[in-house]
Amino acid sequence: MAGIDRTLVRSLTLFNKTSDADLDALLSSAASRRVPRGEAVFEQGAPATHFYLLLHGRLKVMQVTADGQQIIVRVVHPGDLFGFARALQRIDYPGTAIAAAESIVLVWPTDMWAVFLEQNPALAIGAMQTIGQRLEEAHTRIREMSTEEVERRVAHAVLRLIKQAGKTEKNGIRIDFQISRQDIAEMTGTTLHTVSRILSAWEGKGLVEGGRQKLLVLDPEGLSRLAEGYRD
Amino acid sequence: MAGIDRTLVRSLTLFNKTSDADLDALLSSAASRRVPRGEAVFEQGAPATHFYLLLHGRLKVMQVTADGQQIIVRVVHPGDLFGFARALQRIDYPGTAIAAAESIVLVWPTDMWAVFLEQNPALAIGAMQTIGQRLEEAHTRIREMSTEEVERRVAHAVLRLIKQAGKTEKNGIRIDFQISRQDIAEMTGTTLHTVSRILSAWEGKGLVEGGRQKLLVLDPEGLSRLAEGYRD
DNA sequence: CGAATGGTTGAGTGTCTTCAAACAGGGTGG
DNA sequence: CCACCCTGTTTGAAGACACTCAACCATTCG
Structure with missing residues (x-):
């Protein structure tokens, strides 16, 4: 899709090892979407048809428990990947992503995930670091809640x-x-x-x-x- | 290193897309180590020189807070990768892995991590799914502790x-x-x-x-x- | 300007922690 | 082989932290 700001994407640490050609390939299969404050990018339980990158704005990822209680799983900041549920053989989104401020996201169909990683090992490593960091944040939070x-x-x-x-x-x-x-x-x-x-x-x-x-x-x-x- | 049971490793879901040749290459650079009950595989804060795969037994990954409180971050079961701290640009282990039962682990030097992933995209995807699942477990635990x-x-x-x-x-x-x-x-x-x-x-x-x-x-x-x- | 959403603050209560003491079992050395 | 010790477990009592319930206030938006 045309009109995506390449220099903005280029500056993200996630892509700092990705070649210009590869980056163009990635962007060419992405769409960008504007999300007004309060609107959901995707909803908990919905089929995971796409994965996303936050370009601008701020999102809250929320989960609702069976008895109706809400928690905020994490806050998504510009440059973060999110909604990559399929990356771990899930077919639905485990949470709901809501715009806490007017936001711009890049959108890819989930099928592209495996393709990109196989074609671009550097990106695979980058993505893994991203998820790894997220895991560590989660552990930090568990530790805090425990102690x-x-x-x-x-x-x-x-x-x-x-x-x-x-x-x-x-x-x-x-x-x-x-x-x-x-x-x-x-x-x-x-x-x-x-x-x-x-x-x-x-x-x-x-x-x-x-x-x-x-x-x-x-x-x-x-x-x-x-x-x-x-x-x- | 000789003497590692290939059929055992073969059966792990992590390697179900890995070719026999690639698997042999992986195993050839691994060492196996026996860990008696109560002994640590690695200690919190120590430089992350190796990463591991649990073949047999059971481990507890623990963290100690600044004020001395302990928590169990997770339990490692046979077939699980663990201690891959370097995969997310950490230079030290965030926790201590202690054998809760007599255990057998496979050991690789951390340098091999990037090499394996780049040579073997299927493994990269498998590893990412593993970490992703772990992330989801962590979120589940956070939700439980919150609500x-x-x-x-x-x-x-x-x-x-x-x-x-x-x-x-x-x-x-x-x-x-x-x-x-x-x-x-x-x-x-x-x-x-x-x-x-x-x-x-x-x-x-x-x-x-x-x-x-x-x-x-x-x-x-x-x-x-x-x-x-x-x-x- | 009124309704709705978000925030403040008080009172009472319950769950869990902390402090304390005693008990059980398994392994070891005499 | 038995006594002892160490570690893990049980249970009681008191107290604290944070939750629930409740009422009221403030701000924003239509």
């Missing part, structure tokens, strides 16, 4: 967010997409009430500045100390 | 164990390696005390039969119901 109490988990989650989606402002670092207390709760395995209380307390200490679906971190250092378990 | 209370998490963990390491006996299904309450606690993010109480209660209901580092599941059905959240 840390809620306040530290929330601190870690917020630190991760400003690292991956932080925009420096005059007073501190802003999370550059709309995120609710409910979202943070679903990322840390707690309730929005507890998150609200924690953020209020932090605001009182001058660590952060809240707002409706907004969060500005004033003192990342202090938050780090909290995350590492220093009592007060 | 389920301890008893259900323990039930899920035990069900997973009998599925992956269950040996049918006359009265039920036995977990076929030594596992302590502490281990189960570290797999589910709770304390050995709570696990002990839960297992005692289950024993009272005739669901399981305990013992020192032993566990026999008498009623998998009943356990499943518990895991799915049916109150009593």
Whole structure:
């Protein structure tokens, strides 16, 4: 499909070993799609017909349990591959990907996955590193949920967010997409009430500045100390 | 290295698309190593010089947090790849792999990883599926830790164990390696005390039969119901 | 301007952890 | 072969952390 910005894609670490020719081949079979805020790219349980690359914006991947509880499995940042369910012999998507901000994604049919990897071993290694990192993030999260109490988990989650989606402002670092207390709760395995209380307390200490679906971190250092378990 | 059982390796799903010639090449650069119960294959933080395949036995991969708390990241079963830290540009092992039973592992130098994948795209896809499955398991565990209370998490963990390491006996299904309450606690993010109480209660209901580092599941059905959240 | 969504805060409660003590079994050395 | 020790397990009691329930407030959007 025409009109895809090659220089933007070129700059992604995933493709830093891919030749220009190979990259053109990849892009030629991709489509790009604009996703408005709040809309789903794909839904949990739907057949995995495509896989995706986020070019611009921000997505939340959510899962709903049998009894209706929601959790956020991960946040997708620009440059991330996502929705590659078929890469592991799944026929459906294990979660729902929702745009937390207006987003642009590249789309390929799932059949292309195996083709690309076989034709392009460097990409296979890159993709594997990507998945491997994701695995390690998941283990980190498991460790945190096993050993840390809620306040530290929330601190870690917020630190991760400003690292991956932080925009420096005059007073501190802003999370550059709309995120609710409910979202943070679903990322840390707690309730929005507890998150609200924690953020209020932090605001009182001058660590952060809240707002409706907004969060500005004033003192990342202090938050780090909290995350590492220093009592007060 | 001579003396590695090719038919055993051949039967692993990981290699079901690998040609005999390629498989021989792989095995020719591997060494096999016997690991007695309680001994570590590699230690957390040590340079990732090798990657491994478990042929026989059972391993626990553990992580220790900064403040000394332990968790079990996963259990390694025969046929599983493990310790492939370098596959994701890590230079050290993120955890410690300890033999929960006398084990036999195949060992390769990490340099071989990239070589194998580039020479053998089918293997790359197989390896990626392996890692992908692991990622999904991790997400499942995160979901359970976020939304389920301890008893259900323990039930899920035990069900997973009998599925992956269950040996049918006359009265039920036995977990076929030594596992302590502490281990189960570290797999589910709770304390050995709570696990002990839960297992005692289950024993009272005739669901399981305990013992020192032993566990026999008498009623998998009943356990499943518990895991799915049916109150009593 | 009103409805809807998101956020705050209080009170009460329950699950699980922590602290503590005692017990069981398996292996080892005398 | 038995006593002892070490490790793993059981169980009780107290307390804390975070959840649930509930009510109210604030902000945004149609």
